[in-house]
Amino acid sequence: MTSLDAAVRDAVGAVVDPELRRPISTMNMVRGIRVDPDGAAHVDILLTVVGCPMSERITADVRAAAAAVPGVTAVDVVVGVMSPEERGALVEELRGRRAGRGTPFGAGSGTQVVAVTSGKGGVGKSTITANLAVALSRAGLRVGLVDLDVHGFSIPGLMGLVDAQGHAPRPTRIDDLILPPVAHDVKTISIGMFLREGDEHKAVAWRGPLLHRTVQQFLTDVHFGPLDVLLLDMPPGTGDIAITAGQLLPDAGVLVVTTPQPAAVDVAVRSGMVARQTGQHVIGVVENMAPLALPDGTLLDLFGAGGGAQAAAALSTPDEDVPLLGSVPLSPRLRACGDAGTPIVGVHPEDPAAAALAGLAERIAALHTPARDHRPGAVNLGSTGRRPGDAQR
Numbered sequence: 001m002t003s004l005d006a007a008v009r010d011a012v013g014a015v016v017d018p019e020l021r022r023p024i025s026t027m028n029m030v031r032g033i034r035v036d037p038d039g040a041a042h043v044d045i046l047l048t049v050v051g052c053p054m055s056e057r058i059t060a061d062v063r064a065a066a067a068a069v070p071g072v073t074a075v076d077v078v079v080g081v082m083s084p085e086e087r088g089a090l091v092e093e094l095r096g097r098r099a100g101r102g103t104p105f106g107a108g109s110g111t112q113v114v115a116v117t118s119g120k121g122g123v124g125k126s127t128i129t130a131n132l133a134v135a136l137s138r139a140g141l142r143v144g145l146v147d148l149d150v151h152g153f154s155i156p157g158l159m160g161l162v163d164a165q166g167h168a169p170r171p172t173r174i175d176d177l178i179l180p181p182v183a184h185d186v187k188t189i190s191i192g193m194f195l196r197e198g199d200e201h202k203a204v205a206w207r208g209p210l211l212h213r214t215v216q217q218f219l220t221d222v223h224f225g226p227l228d229v230l231l232l233d234m235p236p237g238t239g240d241i242a243i244t245a246g247q248l249l250p251d252a253g254v255l256v257v258t259t260p261q262p263a264a265v266d267v268a269v270r271s272g273m274v275a276r277q278t279g280q281h282v283i284g285v286v287e288n289m290a291p292l293a294l295p296d297g298t299l300l301d302l303f304g305a306g307g308g309a310q311a312a313a314a315l316s317t318p319d320e321d322v323p324l325l326g327s328v329p330l331s332p333r334l335r336a337c338g339d340a341g342t343p344i345v346g347v348h349p350e351d352p353a354a355a356a357l358a359g360l361a362e363r364i365a366a367l368h369t370p371a372r373d374h375r376p377g378a379v380n381l382g383s384t385g386r387r388p389g390d391a392q393r
Contacts, residue, residue, distance in 0.1 A: 002035065004035045004039075004069070004071050004072070005033055005034065005035050007069045007070075007071075008033050008035055008041050008043070008066050008069050008072065009025075009030065009033040011065040011066060011068065011069050012024070012025075012030055012033065012043055012045075012062050012065050012066055013025025013030050014065065015058070015061045015062050015065050016061075017029070017054070017058065018054050018057055018058070018182070019054055019172055019179045019181075019182065020094070020179065020223070020225065021182075021225060022225070024045065024058070024062075027090055027093075028046070028082075028086065028089075028090065029045050029046050029047070029082075030043075030044075030045055030046075031044035031045060031046050031080060032044040035071075035072065038073060039071055039072050039073030039074065040072075040073055040074040040075075040076065041066045041067075041069070041072045041074065041075045041076070042076050042078070043062055043063075043066055043075065043076070043077045043078070044077075044078045044080065045058070045059075045062055045077065045078070045079055045080070046079075046080045046081060046082045046086070047079060047080070047081055047082070048081075048082055048087055048090065048174045049081060049082070049087065049174065050081050052172070053172055054172070055079065059077050059079055062077055063075045063077050087174060087175060088175065090174065091174055091175050091176070091177050094174075094177060094223050094225075095177070095223075103219040103220050103248055103249065104220075104224075105219065105227075105230055105249060106249070106251065107251045110226070110228075111226075111227045111228065111229065111230050112228065112229045112230070112253070112364075112367065113229075113230045113232065113249050113251070113252035113253065114229065114230070114231050114232065114252065114253050114254075114255050114283065114364060115232040115234050115245055115249070115252050115253070115254045115255070115275065115280065116128060116129040116132070116231060116232065116233055116234060116254075116255045116257060117234040117236075117242065117254055117255070117256055117257070117271045117272070117275065118234075118236050118256065118257040118258065118264075118267075118268055118271060119236065119237065119256075119258070119264065119266070119267025119268040119269070119270050119271045120236050120237070120263075120264055120267045120268075121152060121236040123236075123257055123258060123259045123264055123268075123288055123289070124257065124259075124288040124289060124328075125233065125234070125236065125257040125288075126147075126149065126154045126155060126158055126233050127158060127288075127334065127338050128257050128286055128288055128328065128357070128360075129145065129155070129231055129233040130145070130155060130158040130159055130233075130338070130343050131334075131343045131344060131345045131354075131357045132231060132357065132360060132361050132364065133145045133159075133184075133186045133188075133229075133231050133343075134159075134184045134185075134186060134343040134345050134346050135345040135357055135358050135360075135361035136228075136229050136231075136361050136364065136365060137184060137185040137186050138185075138345065138346065139361065139362075139365060141228040141229055141365065142225075142226060142227045142228045142229070143185070143186045143187070143227065143228065143229050143230075143231065144180070144186070144187045144188075144189075144224040144227045144229070144230045144231070145159070145186050145187070145188045145189070145230075145231045145233065146188075146189055146190075146218050146219070146222075146230065146231070146232050146233065147188070147189065147190035147191065147192070147233045148215060148218070148232050148233060148234050148235060148241050148245060149233055149234065149235040149236075149241075150191045150211060150214060150235065150241065151235060152235065152236075153190050153191050153192045155188060155190045155192075155233055156168040156188070156190050156192045156193060157338075157339075157341055158338050158341060158343070159183040159184060159186065159188055159341060159343070160183055160184070160340070160341025160342060161181055161183050161188060161190075161193075161341070162192075162341065168181075168190065168192045168193045168195075169181045169193060170193060170194075171189065171193050171194070171222075174223075176221060177221060177223050178217075178221050178222045178223065179222075179223055180222050180223075180224060181193065184343060184346060187224050187225075187227075189218055189222050191214060211240045211241055211244065212240065212244045215241055215244045215245060215248065216244070216248065219248055219249070229364070229365075232245060232249075232252070236271075237267075237271065242271070242274055242275070242278075243274075243278060245278075246274075246275060246277075246278020246279060246280050247278060249280070250278060250279035250280060251279070251280070252280050253280065253281055253282070253283035253367070254271075254272060254275040254280050254281065254282045254283060255282075255283055255284055255285075255286060255325070255364070256268050256269075256271060256272045256282060256284070256285045256286070256311060256315065257285075257286045257288055258285065258286070258287060258288070258307055258308060258311045259287065259288055259289045259303045259307060260287060260289065260290060260291075260301070260303045260304040260305050260306060260307030260308065261303045261304055261307060262304070262307065262310075264303075264307065265307040265308075265310050265311045265314075268285070268311050269311055269314045269315055272285075272311075272315045272322075273315070281320065282315050282320070282322050283322075283325070283364075283367060284312070284322060284323045284324065284325035284326075284363070285308050285311045285312040285315065285322060285323070285324050285325065286308065286324075286325055286326045286327075286328065286360060287307055287308025287309075287311075287324065287326070287327040287328065288328045289302065289303050289328070289329075289330050290305065290308070290327040290328060290329045290330065291305050291329060291330070292329045292330040292331070292352075293329070293352070300330060302330060308324045308327055309324050311324075312324040325360055325363045325364070326356055326357070326359055326360035326363065327356060328353050328356040328357060328360070329352050329353055329356065330353075331344070331351055331352065331353035331354075333348055333351050333353070334351065334353040334354070344357070345357050345358055345361075
């Protein structure tokens with residue numbers, strides 16, 4: 001192999017798979033490199049299966065990487081497909097050496113799991129979860145988001161993962177391994193991505209066993225890769241999914257979302273108590289739709305005030321102090337950004353609601369073991385300067 005061959009191999013091997021977020025050289029996707037005396041580079045790569053949805057992007061990235069090597073005058077890329085044996089070896093390597101098909105997010109995994117819950121619907125739990133995920137990702141953390149609100153899923157829309165017709169993307173599969181779509185640098189999965197076209201707006205009428213199996217599959221068969229934080233958007237209430245999540249992830253922290261309204265506070269406290277019964281711990285309370293400061297200096301307290309502090313006090317025990325981690329004011333822009341699929345923390349950080357959500361993310365991140373900044377250009381959340389740590393493919 002000539003030095004130019006080696007340079008092209010290094011450049012091509014460094015291309016990152018847009019779904020797996022790993023260099024293609026680490027997944028044996030580079031089959032061959034040859035550079036002719038006149039500088040024409042011939043690159044053979046292997047995709048995982050026929051019909052890979054990222055085929056065009058990977059091919060373009062490989063061609064651009066090879067063409068950027070000094071001395072290369074032309075690039076020819078030949079795309080092939082892995083054999084079943086090669087694909088099976090890749091799946092096993094991606095799964096790692098964990099025993100059986102258990103969840104990779106248990107104690108000692110290095111991933112902080114946060115279940116965002118509420119006692120009742122309509123308090124903005126999913127909006128809080130989506131913006132928290134984006135804020136943590138912008139701070140340089142590796143973030144996964146699982147939409148466990150099966151009957152009322154809204155995460156695909158909030159994360160901008162649906163098209164004009166309301167269709168969410170089908171997750172890519174490598175054999176029985178599911179690759180989550182990525183939005184705003186957050187790996188995201190939702191039942192809305194698995195519904196047949198035309199069923200996106202129909203009700204999901206499932207009962208206990210099927211709900212349990214769905215939660216289990218999302219936590220075991222979806223390949224998130226290494227994560228610093230995994231957020232779970234829980235359904236409201238204390239039903240089957242909350243119990244299943246508690247059984248599968250007993251070490252998860254629970255973030256309780258409420259509005260200031262007393263009726264919301266009462267049921268929010270119950271959701272935190274159920275989490276404790278499954279072994280999880282309540283890390284804090286978030287008050288959404290808090291009073292909004294108007295231009296004339298008055299406050300618009302549409303749902304009252306002080307409910308978040310009341311919920312935190314009710315959930316605190318002599319052995320566990322539950323703090324109020326954030327109070328997010330009413331914000332027309334927060335609502336508009338959610339409808340547009342553009343989380344407010346990324347597009348309007350100056351909005352008071354966005355600032356409150358960024359502060360919440362900073363406090364959640366502080367609970368995690370400080371980690372590296374994983375991406376160039378990552379945004380610091382606070383002033384401390386710390387960064388905590390069925391289409392086939």
